Each structure stands twice: as structure tokens, then as C-alpha cells.
Amino acid sequence: MHHLNHPCFTRRGFTLIELLVAISIIALLIALLLPALQNAREAAKTTLCLSNKRQAGIAMFSYAADHDSISPTGPLKDGGKQWWHDYFVPDYLDAKKPAIAHCPASEDTAVYGSYEPRDNSADGQFSFFRQLREDRPNGNGKVTVWAFYGIIHEANPYPSSVMGFACTAVWTNSGKFNHGYHTFTTNIKGPGGGHKAVWTPHLNETTAGLFYDGHATTVGEDGLINLKNGYVGPLNTGIREWFSRDGTWMPE
Secondary structure, eight states: OGGGSSGGOOOOOHHHHHHHHHHHHHHHHHHHHHHHHHHHHHHHHHHHHHHHHHHHHHHHHHHHTTTTTEESSSSBBBTTTTTTHHHTTHHHTTTTTTTBBTTSSSSSSOOEEEEEOOSSSSSTTTTTEEEEOOOOOOOSSOOOOHHHHHHEEGOOSSSTTTTTOEEEEHHHHHOOOOEOEEEEEEOOOOOTTTEEEEEEOOOOOOOBETTTTEEEEEEEEEHHHHSTTTTETTTTTOOOOOTTTTTTEEOO
16 A cells, blocks of 8 residues: 555645636536526426417317307406406316416416407407496496407308417506416507507517417417408408517517
8 A cells, every 4th residue: 555655646636727727617518508498498388388278279169169159258247257268167177277377487377368359350250249238336327338259260261370369468557567468459559558468478589379270389570460360351460569578569
């Protein structure tokens, strides 16, 4: 064992330069890996969101099959049911799995928005609209009118180009940006308080959309503009305004 004391086997620590080089290499590797890990995390959320949309779509198509090819969108007020998911629970959508109706890109319980065909939409062609007039006290003694919107599936000429569900958001009147809202439209109103719209929180600023032919995919700027949600006769307005991931009104 005396040979371990030979000068050739003298132990020494790392020099300062060697430590700095090692730290620099580790920092470089972290810098290279973090974006990839972040992208993988975002891709997983997008995949989950698309899966949730498909399950919500199954509920919608099942409901339509039992109700003369009509599925509700909103806003609604009929027998205490106010939004699309109220109609699907419990017969078509499992109330014990609320995450199915929520976007995983949101930190809160962001409810998916359903397409609300109104104003400059395809109303009268493949949408369904009626009003429920009910005598209810509202402080002024006036008649309260509730609007009911829905989609007639069999009358939709472009099921693969009309988005039925999307990630949505809203700027509240108090100036707070909330993820999730029950409906979205093609209306052009600007980013004022209370305005709801499609939200694009996923990779490459996309929303996860469910279409009336049953397919689900991510939709970005070009896709939103070319949708037929605003189809009226020979015109196609598409969806031309929406919220970016951070709440910026798009296009700026």
C-alpha cells in the first residue's frame, strides 16, 4: 500500500477555472433543455384538451340524436338549465368528471365555450333560436324574455368547418381577464368589459376546437379566420377577433 503515497498518486481538487467551466456547461444544458421540457408540457396540455373536447362532443352528438338533431348552445334559461353543459349532465356528461368541460391550460375551472349562433352568424340556416317569455318579477314588473340558441346538426352544410366547442375567455367589467366562458360568437365588438371570445392558450397561439363532424384539432389565426361559423349565404365572416394566451385582443 506504500505505493499510494507515491507523488504520481497525489490527489488534488478542482481549480476555480475547472469549476467555472463545469458550471457553465451545466447552465448551458439547462438552457437547452428547459424550452424542450416546456414545449412537452404544453403539448401534453393540448393533447388533453383535445381529448376533453372529443368527450364533450360525444355528449353533444348523443343529445342531438335524442332531440331532433338539435343541441343547445346558449345563453339558455329553460327549466333551470342555463348553459350547454347543464343540458348534458347527467345523462350525456358525467358530472363526476367536471374536468371534461375545462381547459387544462387554465389555472381555474375554465368552462369550454360552445358556439352561439347569433347576430352576424348563420342564424336561420343551420341554427335554432327561440325565446321563452316568462312573467317573472324583475323589480319593474316587466315580462322577462329568455333566449334559447341551438344548432341543427342535419341542416349544417359545413360540419367540418364550423367549430362547436373552443377554449374561451372574457374580460370582466371590473377589468379582470377570466379564462373560460360558456359561449363564443363571431360578433365584432372589441375588447370591452364583458365581451367573451375564443381564447388561444395552446402551442403556437392556438385554441383546441371541436367541429360538428366530430373531429378535434388545434386552430390558429389562419384557421379561425377561415372558419364558417359566420357563414351567411354566400358570405363567410369566420372568426376574426379573439384573445391571445395573455389576454391581448387579436389581431391587434
